[in-house]
Amino acid sequence: MPISPNQGSTGGGTLVTITGTNLANTSAVKFGGKSATSVTNVSPTQVTAVSPSGTGTVGVTVTTPGGTSNPVPFFYVGAPFKSSLGTDSGPLAGGNTITVNGTGLSTATSVSFGGVTATPTVTSDSSLSVTVPAGAAAGPVSVSVTTAGGTNNGLSYTYVDTPTIGTIAPDEGPTSGGTAVTISGTNLDSTDSVTFDGVAAPFSVINTTTLSAVSPPGTAGAVDVVVTNPAGSATAVGGFTYVTGPGI
Template identity: 45%
Template sequence: MGLTAFPATAQAQTPVLCSESSLVDAIATANAAGGDTLLLLPFCTYRLTSAHGRGPAGPVGLPPITSPITLLGMGSTITRDPSAPAFRVMDVEGAANVPATKGQLSMVGVTVSGGSAVSPYPGGGISNFYVNAPVLAALAPVSGPLSGGNTVTLTGTHLVEATAMRFANTAATSFTVVSDTRITAVAPAGPAGPVEVTVSTAGGTRNAVSYAYVPAPALAALSPGQGPASGGNSVTLTGTGLGPTTRVLFGTTPATFTVVSDTHVVAEAPPGAVGPVDVTVVTPGGTSAPAGYTRVGPPAV
């Protein structure tokens, strides 16, 4: 892929009138047709006043070239108007830098000038830009609720050109590229169990990191169901989905706890006011429905 001195294949020549719109339309039509040879008017200046496409390196004056196109001219010029916003003049997108495209560009008797690429990519004439495939390192948190909606942070390298982020086959609800090494995203809903999270750029998709969808916990019983208001007694919580427990709450007060199994947690009741209090369990999958516990005062003398 790139520039050659002469057309690689003989094709019918499509004349292009001396105007910005004619050249833009001709390249778009050639892309759709799978390639063409475009005959530019001799000594014509095709002056581009705005960007008509976007490539991996930013805005482009002409539609990105995604098929084999030859430009034949005789003293013809393609230039960005000095008063136009910054953009690169042309962008060639071939399989090496944008997968599933076959961009090739050959030019004879044509001058390209006046390009002004947008930072951070230098130059401004013709881009044959290569984008690295992203490399993923870690995801945090590594699990969340079936309903999605939680924010995760993905770290790695070559992330700045991210165009898509997926949890298995489902696109992230939204994602924000923070830097070349960091993306934040809102997880979509998904079925229980592990899924692969991937990021795509124009350079492709490389590795994946794992994320687990966790069902919300459910409490079935507390034993004992009451204890002293001074706390300190052990309470056994039984239910389902308790393995990844991160907090046990008596009302809004956190308790010290030990996870015994996915169905069994032992907590130390914290002190509190006499009377009933709701006990809940929190996991990455959400918060359980409350189970009742009663704090009892000391006997009257």
């Protein structure tokens, strides 16, 4: 007498289908010592029932005028607990794969990002990976994981849009470096790095449209300035010019 699914939430409410023989006129379905909250005779070979609350592994039995069946195991699963996301931000377009760490994740069937669901790949009871779907807009969304034990919320993921560079001021400085510049643009608040001709520059985020940075040493001439965030990079081609000091 197989049942499907054979596991469900400790809080109950799982609709299970029981298949067997001589199931007509079923009068009761029990999960361990508890009666199912709802029983429906579908046919002489099939009955549906809604599991009551419970814990651990219990035997499911069906009672008809002819007697009570042998028990078939049903496993109660606790709701998942998510402890962290491997990466908590990424591009608005989605497509990047992140990990979710926690407990009770072995039966995960979906991960929701602000209501948009994705199917995970379960690594273990404490870890899964999932490809992030595209977001509707830049900003934070809630993340929830659904398993046989229920749905758990509590984590946040931030969608980030690609940065742009509008102006760099001043746009020139000595080859020795040390020039404080202001970079204006959009989506700059999640900046990971700023480079001048491929050399990392110290920077600080002022707000979503402004960065301050200090030019590293470089060679004379115009160089590209690149701003990078989790969604991608913006390049100001020839955006800063290194100038050689005067000599006498």
